Amino acid sequence: MYNTNSIKEILNYTEEKTGLTVYGWIRTKRESKTFSFIELNDGSTIQNLQIIINDTVPGYSDTISTLTTGASVEVVGNLVASQGGKQKFEIQAQSVKVLGVASPDEYPLQKKKHTLEYLREIGHLRPRTNTIAAVLRVRNAACFAIHTFFQERGFNYIQTPVITASDCEGAGQMFQVTTLELEKIPFIKDSNGKTTNEIDYSKDFFGKKAGLTVSGQLEGEIMATALGKIYTFGPTFRAEHSNTTRHLAEFWMIEPEMAFCDIFGNMDLAEKFVKSIVSYVMKECKDDLDFFTQYISPDLMSNLAVVIENKFERITYTDAVDILLKSGVKFEYPVQWGIDLQSEHEKYITEVVYKKPVIVTGYPKEIKAFYMKLNDDGKTVRAMDILVPRLGEIIGGSEREDNYEKLCARIKECGLNEEDYWWYLELRKFGSVPHAGFGLGFERLIQFITGMQNIRDVIAFPRAFKTAEF
RNA sequence: UCCUCUGUAGCUCAGCCGGUAGAGCGGGUGACUGUUAAUCACUAGGUCGGGGGUUCGAGCCCCUCCGGAGGAGCCA
Numbered sequence: 338m339y340n341t342n343s344i345k346e347i348l349n350y351t352e353e354k355t356g357l358t359v360y361g362w363i364r365t366k367r368e369s370k371t372f373s374f375i376e377l378n379d380g381s382t383i384q385n386l387q388i389i390i391n392d393t394v395p396g397y398s399d400t401i402s403t404l405t406t407g408a409s410v411e412v413v414g415n416l417v418a419s420q421g422g423k424q425k426f427e428i429q430a431q432s433v434k435v436l437g438v439a440s441p442d443e444y445p446l447q448k449k450k451h452t453l454e455y456l457r458e459i460g461h462l463r464p465r466t467n468t469i470a471a472v473l474r475v476r477n478a479a480c481f482a483i484h485t486f487f488q489e490r491g492f493n494y495i496q497t498p499v500i501t502a503s504d505c506e507g508a509g510q511m512f513q514v515t516t517l518e519l520e521k522i523p524f525i526k527d528s529n530g531k532t533t534n535e536i537d538y539s540k541d542f543f544g545k546k547a548g549l550t551v552s553g554q555l556e557g558e559i560m561a562t563a564l565g566k567i568y569t570f571g572p573t574f575r576a577e578h579s580n581t582t583r584h585l586a587e588f589w590m591i592e593p594e595m596a597f598c599d600i601f602g603n604m605d606l607a608e609k610f611v612k613s614i615v616s617y618v619m620k621e622c623k624d625d626l627d628f629f630t631q632y633i634s635p636d637l638m639s640n641l642a643v644v645i646e647n648k649f650e651r652i653t654y655t656d657a658v659d660i661l662l663k664s665g666v667k668f669e670y671p672v673q674w675g676i677d678l679q680s681e682h683e684k685y686i687t688e689v690v691y692k693k694p695v696i697v698t699g700y701p702k703e704i705k706a707f708y709m710k711l712n713d714d715g716k717t718v719r720a721m722d723i724l725v726p727r728l729g730e731i732i733g734g735s736e737r738e739d740n741y742e743k744l745c746a747r748i749k750e751c752g753l754n755e756e757d758y759w760w761y762l763e764l765r766k767f768g769s770v771p772h773a774g775f776g777l778g779f780e781r782l783i784q785f786i787t788g789m790q791n792i793r794d795v796i797a798f799p800r801a802f803k804t805a806e807f
Numbered sequence: 808u809c810c811u812c813u814g815u816a817g818c819u820c821a822g823c824c825g826g827u828a829g830a831g832c833g834g835g836u837g838a839c840u841g842u843u844a845a846u847c848a849c850u851a852g853g854u855c856g857g858g859g860g861u862u863c864g865a866g867c868c869c870c871u872c873c874g875g876a877g878g879a880g881c882c883a
Contacts, residue, residue: 367842374842387843406833420841447818447833449844454875455818509882552883577881578808590883669879680879733883778883791876802808803874 345381347416350426354416359386359428360436362465363408365448368401375404377412377428380464383471383624387419387427388412394430406448407439407465453794460807464797468633471625472795475618475787479779482617483570483591486610492566492593497553499572502545503757510576511548512586517541549574552776553592555708555761558737561594561772562764568593570779578802582791583728585780587800594774600710600719600736603773604696607723607732608649610777611694616645618786626787634788640726641786643693650691653699654678654717657686664690677704683729694725707751708761709735711743721775728785734775741765 340360347359361379371392376385390397390404404410414430421427445459446466456463463469484494500514517523523537538546553569560567573590593610595602619626619641630637652660661672661682670679678686678697687695699717702709709718723732738744744765748755755762783795793799798807 365843365845367845369842369845370839372840372842374845376843385843389841421843423843441834442817445817449818449832451818458875573883575882579881580808580877581879581881582877584882588883730883776883781883 340379343381344377344379344384344386347386347428348382348384348426350416353418353426357414357416357428359388359412359414361386361410361412363404363406363410363439365406366404373401373404375410377410378465380470383467383474383628387421387424388414388430388433389427390430390433394433400433400435403435403438404433405439405441405444407444407446408435409437409439410435453791457793457799460798467628468789469794469797471622471628472783472787472789473797474625475622476779476783476795478618478621479614479783479786480570482614482621485617486613487566487568487593490566492568493560493564495557495560495564495567495569496571497550497556497560497569499550500543500547501550501556502543502547503555509551511551512574512576514543514547514549515541551575552590554594554774554776557592557594557774558761558764558772561596561774562768562770565597566593566595580802582793583781583784585792585796585799585801586804588792588796589779591777591779592774594772596770596772598736598773599771600698600721600773603734603736603775604651604698604721607721607734607775607777608694608696611723611732611782612645614782615641615786619645629788633790637788640788644725647693649723650693650695652686652695652697654697654701655699657682657697660686660690675701675703680729683724684726687724687726687729692726694723694731697722697724702747705735707747707753708737708744710738711747719773723775725785728781731781731785732775732777734773736771736773739765739769739771741769 342357342359344359344361347357359377359379361377364376364378364385367374373390375388375390377388378385390401392398411434412428412430413432414428416426417429419425419427446462451466453468456466456469464473487494517536517540523540524532525535525537527533538544541547550573552573553571557567557569569590569592571589572587574587575584576586577584593606595606626637626641634640655674657678658672658674661668664685666685668679668681668685670676670681672682686697687693698719698721699712700720700722701716702711702718705718705720709720711718719736721732721734722730725731738747741762744762745755748758780792780795783789784792787795789795793801793804
């Protein structure tokens with residue numbers, strides 16, 4: 338058995354065709370006295386294929402009661418012009434075989450709308466819904482577009498480690514990876530041979546404390562300073578107890594890193610990148626995006642059009658603070674130069690002031706990571722965040738500090754330990770180059786493209802605080 | 808982790824001043840010669856999230872635990 342006629346292909350046929358075998362899951366059935374219609378979906382497209390089954394089909398009376406929502410079937414028949422108005426073609430069935438029944442008493446998906454919250458409770462079946470299947474097709478298309486974008490520009494796809502022993506990436510709370518038995522943790526003994534409460538990680542699998550990566554950036558810099566242009570695309574883990582519509586404990590991140598590139602080249606690439614992915618998905622997943630526009634987010638298409646048709650606004654952090662101060666709006670978190678921009682501030686700038694994506698650069702060094710290149714003013718760093726309406730920050734990046742002494746100074750200033758960064762520092766000691774890169778949260782991009790509100794609905798198997806059932 | 812809301816039929820919800828429950832959808836049965844959110848008629852579904860308390864009496868009030876959602880922080 339091999340399904341040679343996906344419903345997507347069949348619906349693209351321009352003329353009638355005999356002797357087709359189609360497979361799929363029944364979405365709905367409409368029964369009349371001497372015939373029934375079933376809507377068949379096989380996941381290849383959001384569209385269903387209508388099958389008409391006359392009661393002259395062998396075994397009709399026995400089969401028809403098992404043709405219920407969720408059942409899987411094999412249908413043999415002819416593709417004929419449909420008499421109904423909502424589809425060009427339909428299958429006139431010659432035989433229908435149920436491959437797997439789905440008892441209507443027990444099958445959790447009914448032929449009615451379900452809430453996304455309910456679908457999260459049945460994670461094993463929710464990909465069989467229009468919404469989640471559409472999300473997954475968009476994800477697939479976006480993945481392809483991402484690789485294409487970088488490959489066409491000479492970037493090397495590299496793989497950074499999932500397990501990392503550098504506890505110093507500083508981007509968030511890490512999940513610890515250990516083979517130590519929690520009941521028998523080895524503690525370090527002091528000079529008198531007395532047990533302290535300091536854990537002896539030399540006994541652990543890697544001989545040191547290890548965790549799941551929170552970012553591949555530092556390793557990405559190693560590769561960029563050898564291969565020139567690289568990108569990573571892999572899973573990332575954050576152990577924060579975040580409980581929001583924009584955070585996951587396990588998510589996918591794309592991190593390009595470019596040698597011989599400054600903050601401006603970085604911004605140009607990031608803007609082209611976002612536009613390119615959005616355009617590709619708009620072209621390849623039109624049906625799915627139409628669905629999202631109709632049922633999830635009415636102004637989705639116009640929002641996406643704004644992204645690809647307009648130049649992203651570029652402002653400095655200082656500009657942003659001025660705009661917020663002059664707005665006269667009373668924010669919950671008062672604005673003042675030096676503070677980190679809060680969600681409400683980002684939303685005001687993208688949704689009220691510019692109504693399109695905005696790139697903010699030149700943040701105060703105090704609120705950004707140690708590795709970002711210091712500007713000549715000594716106060717701000719060459720960071721860039723891309724903010725989009727509704728979601729806020731979708732990309733965070735920077736030109737990296739490539740001067741050995743300045744980087745050492747920043748590490749100290751941030752209260753970090755120089756020895757922990759010995760290999761990172763050596764990249765600045767040997768053939769240092771200006772370089773820059775950014776990180777883009779893949780699920781946030783998918784949220785933006787689909788209009789889905791909750792990040793848990795744009796990934797097949799969401800991992801979040803207290804959530805790992807499926 | 809904090810704040811707010813929420814938990815009643817398979818799903819989505821209503822349930823007044825405290826007097827032991829309703830609707831829509833879905834399901835089942837029947838009708839219907841082209842349906843497509845099919846339509847029409849009939850019908851079966853309930854330990855009101857768990858535990859404790861107040862009361863003659865609790866879906867409703869109080870305490871507590873658990874689950875879900877939204878917002879905040881952290882960030883991508």
